[in-house]
Amino acid sequence: MPALLRLEGVTAFYGAIQALKGVDLEVNQGEIVTLIGANGAGKSTLMMTICGTPRARHGSIRYDGQDITQLATHEIMRRGLAQSPEGRRIFPRMTVHENLLMGARGHKPAEAEAAMAEVFALFPRLKERLAQRGGTLSGGEQQMLAIGRALMSRPRLLLLDEPSLGLAPLVVRQIFGAIRELNRATGLTVLLVEQNAFQALRLAHRGYVLVNGAITMAGTGADLLARPEIRAAYLEGGH
Amino acid sequence: MAYALQQLINGVTLGMIYGLIAVGYTMVYGIIGMINFAHGDVFMVGAFLTLIGLTLLGGFGITSVPIALALAFIAAAAIAAVYGWTIERVAYRPLRGSFRLAPLISAIGMSIVLQNFVQVSQGARDLNLQPLIPGSIRLMNQGGFAVELSWMQVLISVVTLAILAVFTWLVTRTPLGRAMRACEQDLKMASLLGIDTDKTISLTFVIGAALATVAGLLFLLYYGSINFFIGFSAGIKAFTAAVLGGIGSLPGAVLGGLAIGLIESFWSGYASVPYKNVAAFSVLAIVLIFLPSGLLGRADVEKV
Ligand SMILES: Nc1ncnc2c1ncn2[C@@H]1O[C@H](COP(=O)(O)OP(=O)(O)OP(=O)(O)O)[C@@H](O)[C@H]1O
Ligand SMILES: [Mg+2]
Numbered sequence: 001m002p003a004l005l006r007l008e009g010v011t012a013f014y015g016a017i018q019a020l021k022g023v024d025l026e027v028n029q030g031e032i033v034t035l036i037g038a039n040g041a042g043k044s045t046l047m048m049t050i051c052g053t054p055r056a057r058h059g060s061i062r063y064d065g066q067d068i069t070q071l072a073t074h075e076i077m078r079r080g081l082a083q084s085p086e087g088r089r090i091f092p093r094m095t096v097h098e099n100l101l102m103g104a105r106g107h108k109p110a111e112a113e114a115a116m117a118e119v120f121a122l123f124p125r126l127k128e129r130l131a132q133r134g135g136t137l138s139g140g141e142q143q144m145l146a147i148g149r150a151l152m153s154r155p156r157l158l159l160l161d162e163p164s165l166g167l168a169p170l171v172v173r174q175i176f177g178a179i180r181e182l183n184r185a186t187g188l189t190v191l192l193v194e195q196n197a198f199q200a201l202r203l204a205h206r207g208y209v210l211v212n213g214a215i216t217m218a219g220t221g222a223d224l225l226a227r228p229e230i231r232a233a234y235l236e237g238g239h
Numbered sequence: 240m241a242y243a244l245q246q247l248i249n250g251v252t253l254g255m256i257y258g259l260i261a262v263g264y265t266m267v268y269g270i271i272g273m274i275n276f277a278h279g280d281v282f283m284v285g286a287f288l289t290l291i292g293l294t295l296l297g298g299f300g301i302t303s304v305p306i307a308l309a310l311a312f313i314a315a316a317a318i319a320a321v322y323g324w325t326i327e328r329v330a331y332r333p334l335r336g337s338f339r340l341a342p343l344i345s346a347i348g349m350s351i352v353l354q355n356f357v358q359v360s361q362g363a364r365d366l367n368l369q370p371l372i373p374g375s376i377r378l379m380n381q382g383g384f385a386v387e388l389s390w391m392q393v394l395i396s397v398v399t400l401a402i403l404a405v406f407t408w409l410v411t412r413t414p415l416g417r418a419m420r421a422c423e424q425d426l427k428m429a430s431l432l433g434i435d436t437d438k439t440i441s442l443t444f445v446i447g448a449a450l451a452t453v454a455g456l457l458f459l460l461y462y463g464s465i466n467f468f469i470g471f472s473a474g475i476k477a478f479t480a481a482v483l484g485g486i487g488s489l490p491g492a493v494l495g496g497l498a499i500g501l502i503e504s505f506w507s508g509y510a511s512v513p514y515k516n517v518a519a520f521s522v523l524a525i526v527l528i529f530l531p532s533g534l535l536g537r538a539d540v541e542k543v
Contacts (some may be wrong), residue, residue: 051431073430091421091429093537097274102421105414153433172348 002065004029004157004189005050009059012042012049019045021213022059027157028196032183032190032202034221036234037210043193046210047161050191051083052076052219063157078106082155086147086162086193092135096126099134099145103152112152119148141168147175151182157184161193172196176203197234201225209234241381246508248499252392252461255397255399259454260477261492263447269423269487270443271335276346277326279474280353281319281448285455285463287357288292288315290368303324304371310398312456320439323448324441331438350470359469365464372460395457402453403493406446410489421441444463475490476503485536494534496520 003026012020019042027033037043049056050069052073053063061069063174077083082103082139091099100119104112120127123144130136137145147163160179176199192198201207201221208234211228224230260282267275292311301307330349334341375389410416421429422439430436458473459465480499484491499519508517526534 053427053430072435073427074433074435077431077433084426085431089425089431091424091428094417094423095421098417101414102429102432102434104415105418149432 003027003062004031004064004083005061005191007046007050007059008062010046010049010061011058011203012054013052014043019054020049020056020211023210023213023215024168025048025208025215027189027191029156029189030183030187030190031177031206032192032204033206034192034194034197034204034207035210036194036207038233041210042213043210044161045213046105047083047085047191047193048069050076050159051081061074080153080156081159082150082153082157083159084146084150084161084163085159088142089146090134090142090149092133094134094203095131096134096137096145097130098125099149103149105153107153115154119151123148140168140171143167144171144175144235154190155188157191159191161190162195163194164199166196171200172199179203197230200227201230240246241379241384241386242508243299243505244378245386246504248386248392249508250501250504251497252395252500253504254497255395256496257458257473257477257480258455258493258497259450260473261480261496262403262489263451264478264481265484265486265489266419266443266447266482266490270419270440271331271342272339273331273342274341274346274478275331275444276443276446276474277330277349277353277398278451279472279477280350280357281323281326281472282455282458282477283320283450283465283467284322284353284357285315285448286459286469287361287366287455287467288318288452289456289459290366290465293368293371298499307450307459308371311525312453315456317453319448319452320445323444326448327441327444332440338382350474354470356466361467363467365466367464368459370444370463377485381388391461396454398457401532402450405491406450408534409446415439415442473475476516476519479519483523483533484532488533488535488537491533491535498534537540 005027007023007025009025010020011018034124035043035046045054046055050061050072056069060067063079063081068079091102092155100116101112104115107115125141126148128142129141134142134145143163143166147160150158163175166177178189180203181189192200192204199223204221206218208215209223209224260278263278264275267273289311292314293307296310301310324348330345331342334345372391372394375387378386378388396431410419410542418429418439421432421434422436426436458469476499477496479493480495483491484495485499502519502522503515506515510518
C-alpha cells in the first residue's frame with residue numbers, strides 16, 4: 001500500500017538557518033504516527049513544511065500519490081489535510097462558532113452542522129461557549145477549539161502539534177482517547193507531535209525521533225518506548 | 240439653533256462621503272497592515288468615471304435621471320473594481336513580505352500615477368455637472384434663516400446607509416466576510432484552513448475601490464464640480480477619519496467620517512472656512528493623545 005504521506009530528503013530554511021536537514025518520513029493510511037524530539041528540533045517546522053509554509057527547499061512531499069511540494073498552502077489543505085498548529089492560532093476576535101465554521105470551509109451548511117455536532121460530542125465545553133470570542137477562552141478551551149476546528153473539515157490526514165499543551169491531565173487523556181477513537185472508528189490518519197513522549201508513543205502505531213532537523217530513529221511505538229536511549233532522552237521525569 | 244441644525248445636516252452629509260472612503264482605508268489596513276495611499280485617488284477616478292458615464296449616457300439619449308445614475312454607478316463600480324484589483328496585483332502584491340515601507344512608497348507612487356493620468360487625459364481644470372437632483376425640503380424658518388434639507392442630501396444619506404448595511408452584512412454574516420476577518424486576524428492560519436489569502440486580499444481591494452467609487456459619485460452629484468486633485472484632500476480627510484475612529488475598525492471608520500464631516504461643517508459655519516482642515520486635524524491630534532488607538536480601536540490585548 002502506498003503511503004498517504006511521504007517525505008523524501010526534505011529540507012527547510014528560515015533565512016540562512018537550516019531547520020530541516022533532509023527528512024524522510026512516511027505516514028500510511030489509517031496510522032497514528034508520532035514525532036518526538038527536543039525543543040527546537042524542528043518538529044513544528046516539519047508540520048508546517050508539509051503544509052507548504054515554509055516551503056521545502058529540497059526533496060519532495062507526496063500526499064495520496066501526488067507531489068504537493070510546490071503547491072500553495074490553501075491548495076494543499078484543500079486536498080484533505082488539516083492542522084491544529086503550535087500555539088493554537090485561534091482567531092481571537094471571532095466567536096467559537098465562527099472559528100469552527102472557518103474549519104468547515106467549502107462545506108455545505110448541513111455538512112458543517114453535522115461536523116460541528118461531532119466536535120461537540122468530543123468537546124461539550126465548546127458548545128457551552130459557542131458565542132464567546134476565541135481570544136477570551138481559557139488556554140485549554142482554546143486548545144479544544146483548535147483541534148475541533150481542524151476536525152471540522154473532516155480531514156483524511158490530521159496534523160496535531162502538541163495538542164496536550166496547557167491541558168489538565170484528565171483532558172489530555174480525553175483528547176488522546178478521542179484521537180484513538182477517531183482513528184479506530186473513521187480510519188482518520190494522524191501525525192502527532194508531542195512533548196509527552198510516553199503517552200504519544202503508547203498511542204501511536206509508529207514513531208520518529210527528530211534531532212536537530214534530522215530523523216535519528218524510527219520504529220513502532222512499543223519498540224521506541226523500550227529503547228534505553230529514548231527513555232533517557234525523552235521519558236525521564238516520572239512517567 | 241436653526242443655523243446649527245443646518246450645519247448638522249451639511250456635516251452629516253459630508254461625513255457620510257468621508258465614511259465611505261474611510262472604510263476602504265481601514266479594511267486594507269486591517270487585512271495587510273498597509274496604508275493604501277492611492278485610495279483617495281481611486282475615489283477621484285470614481286468621480287470621473289461617473290461623470291464620463293453620465294455624459295455618454297446623455298449622448299445616447301438616456302436622460303431619465305434614476306436610470307442614468309444607476310447605469311453610471313454600476314459601470315463605474317465595475318471598472319473601479321477592475322483597477323482596484325489591478326493596483327493590488329501590480330503595485331502591492333509583489334512587495335508583500337518586503338520591508339514595511341516598500342508598499343507604502345509604492346502606494347504613493349500609484350497615487351501620483353492616477354492623478355497625473357487623469358490630469359493629462361481629462362485636463363487640469365474643474366469639470367462641471369449640472370445639478371441632477373434639484374429641490375429641497377424646508378425644515379424650519381427661524382428669523383429669516385431657512386433650514387434646508389436638499390433631496391441630494393437625502394439621497395447621499397440613504398445610499399450610504401444602504402451600502403454600509405449591505406457591507407456590514409457581507410463582513411459579519413457571509414463566508415467571504417469571515418474569510419476576510421480571518422485573514423485580518425491571522426493570515427497564515429487562514430491559509431492553513433484552505434483560504435486563498437491572495438484572492439481574499441484582492442477582493443478586499445475590489446470592495447474598497449467600489450465603495451470609494453460610490454463616494455466619488457456622491458461627491459460629484461453633491462458638489463457638481465471635480466478635478467484631478469479632489470482625491471488628495473478627500474483622501475487625507477478620510478484617512479484621518481479612519482485613524483480617528485480607530486484604524487482597522489469598520490464602525491470606527493464611519494464614526495470617524497461623521498466626526499470629521501461635522502467638525503468641518505461646524506468650524507466653517509462658526510469660525511473660519513480657511514481653517515476648517517486645521518480644526519479637523521487638531522481634533523485628530525487631541526484624540527490620539529488621549530486614545531492612541533482611536534475612538535473605537537482596540538488596544539491589542541490578547542490572551543496567548
Ligand atoms: N520563524 C522562524 N524564524 C527563524 N527561526 C525559526 C523560526 N521558527 C523556528 N525557527 C527555528 O527553527 C528551529 C526549529 O524550530 P521548531 O519550532 O520547528 O522546533 P520544535 O521542535 O517545534 O520545538 P518545540 O518543541 O519547542 O516546539 C529552532 O531552532 C527555531 O529557533
Ligand atoms: Mg514546536
